Amino acid sequence: MKRWKKWLYDILLAVCILVFLGSGGALAYKIMAQRRNDARLEELAGLLAQPGNAEDKAAGDQNSESGAGSAAAALEAGGGTKEERVLDAEELRKQREARVKAYSRIKEQNGDLVGWIRIEGTKIDYPVLQTPDNPNFYLNHNFDGKKSVYGAPYMAEECDLSKDCRNILIYGHHMKNGSMFAALDGYLDQTFCKEHSMVQFDTLTEYGDYQVMAVFTMNAADPDNPIYDWIFCDNEEAFDRYVAYVKQQSVYDMGVEAQWGDYLISLITCEYTHKDGRLIVVAKKTGKEESSRE
Numbered sequence: 001m002k003r004w005k006k007w008l009y010d011i012l013l014a015v016c017i018l019v020f021l022g023s024g025g026a027l028a029y030k031i032m033a034q035r036r037n038d039a040r041l042e043e044l045a046g047l048l049a050q051p052g053n054a055e056d057k058a059a060g061d062q063n064s065e066s067g068a069g070s071a072a073a074a075l076e077a078g079g080g081t082k083e084e085r086v087l088d089a090e091e092l093r094k095q096r097e098a099r100v101k102a103y104s105r106i107k108e109q110n111g112d113l114v115g116w117i118r119i120e121g122t123k124i125d126y127p128v129l130q131t132p133d134n135p136n137f138y139l140n141h142n143f144d145g146k147k148s149v150y151g152a153p154y155m156a157e158e159c160d161l162s163k164d165c166r167n168i169l170i171y172g173h174h175m176k177n178g179s180m181f182a183a184l185d186g187y188l189d190q191t192f193c194k195e196h197s198m199v200q201f202d203t204l205t206e207y208g209d210y211q212v213m214a215v216f217t218m219n220a221a222d223p224d225n226p227i228y229d230w231i232f233c234d235n236e237e238a239f240d241r242y243v244a245y246v247k248q249q250s251v252y253d254m255g256v257e258a259q260w261g262d263y264l265i266s267l268i269t270c271e272y273t274h275k276d277g278r279l280i281v282v283a284k285k286t287g288k289e290e291s292s293r294e
Contacts (some may be wrong), residue, residue, distance in 0.1 A: 017019035034177055037142060037150050044127055044143065048102045048116075062116060071196055096207040103204050110143055115169060116198040117267075127235070128170055128201070130155040139171070149173075159233055161203050165234040165262040166200065167242065174270040174279070181269035187215040187281050190252050197254075199283045201265055210265045210283035213256035216249035221276035238259040246282045258284045 025207035067152030092270075099116070107113045112129040129152055133138040138154035141147060155161075156169035186192035199210040218225060230242040243258045258264065263285040 005134055030100065034150075034179075037148065038179070040143060041126060044106055045125060047105045048099050049195070075184050081114065093147050100205065100207050103202065107204065110145070112138075112159060113204070115201055115203045117153055117184065119200075120198070120200075121196055121197055123188070124172075124180055124181065124183050126153045126172070126180070128153045128155055130157065130159070132157040132160075135170055138174075138204050150175060165263075167231065167266055168202075169231065169268060169284035170254040181267060184267055184269050184279055184281050185214075185271070187212065188217075188251055188279075193252075193254065196284075199265060199267070199281075209263075209286050211256055211286050212281060212283045213254050213258060214282040215280070216246060216251060217271050217274060217277055219274040219276060220251070220278045231266070245279070256284055 048169075060190070068132040103113065103116060106116075106127055110127075110129065110178050112131055113127055114130045117124060117126055117128050127143060129143070130140050131154070134187040135157045138152040140149070140151050142150060143152050151173050151179070153170055153172040159165045159168050161168075172184075174180065174182050174185070176182070186196065193212055195217065199212065201208050201210060218227065227242070227245060230245065233239040233242050239260050242264075247253070265283050267281045267283075269279050271277040
């Protein structure tokens with residue numbers, strides 16, 4: 001009897017050890033995968049900082065001396081003389097244009113690249129990909145096309161940047177480690193929104209700034225949700241209905257209006273207060289909307 005108990009004890013101990021080692025191995029693998037993913041994205045971001053020619057180098061030198069962040073901060077604060085603020089704006093414009101030119105280096109590594117999404121003060125600083133013929137491919141594949149739980153921010157297949165896309169839809173995972181689009185959670189707090197009111201989305205041909213106008217959550221599993229009828233905003237009626245809906249659903253009023261002729265971006269990630277919940281941050285493009293209105 002004692003031998004039988006010892007045998008059972010040894011089996012249970014072995015099982016516990018195997019479970020412990022398996023859990024530890026899985027955790028180690030997860031940590032290593034996270035580090036590899038972060039390192040790869042940092043490598044890609046680093047390519048944007050490498051001067052490729054004399055013009056890029058000049059813009060890079062300006063960036064190292066004053067910094068795009070400091071220039072933007074000075075503009076927002078309204079500090080300095082009018083001439084200094086104009087100079088800051090000019091430096092910032094050159095830096096942004098230099099980044100757009102540098103996207104060709106990223107495009108060489110993945111032809112699916114369509115743009116770059118960035119929100120200062122958050123971890124959101126990523127290439128945006130699109131596979132019109134293979135929808136949701138980057139839901140579970142990384143930038144290099146390898147299977148990954150992190151996926152990569154990607155644009156809806158219905159959005160065509162070569163045409164008049166009025167509402168750019170970009171999806172990203174809500175990762176527990178705070179990467180990908182997890183930072184969008186912050187927009188549920190009005191103070192956070194005021195401090196991060198601008199979203200930068202650059203295409204491969206021009207840079208773009210978008211001002212946040214609404215943030216809301218929804219149940220994506222509800223097929224009767226009216227948002228599905230208007231979300232692509234391909235005509236004036238759909239655009240107006242979408243704007244009215246998102247402003248009505250927004251957790252607070254940001255005081256930003258939009259009308260037909262403006263361009264929007266909608267950032268979409270998971271959220272967990274609804275079954276199959278989604279968090280959506282909607283922003284309006286600034287600076288060029290007047291000239292683009294029909």
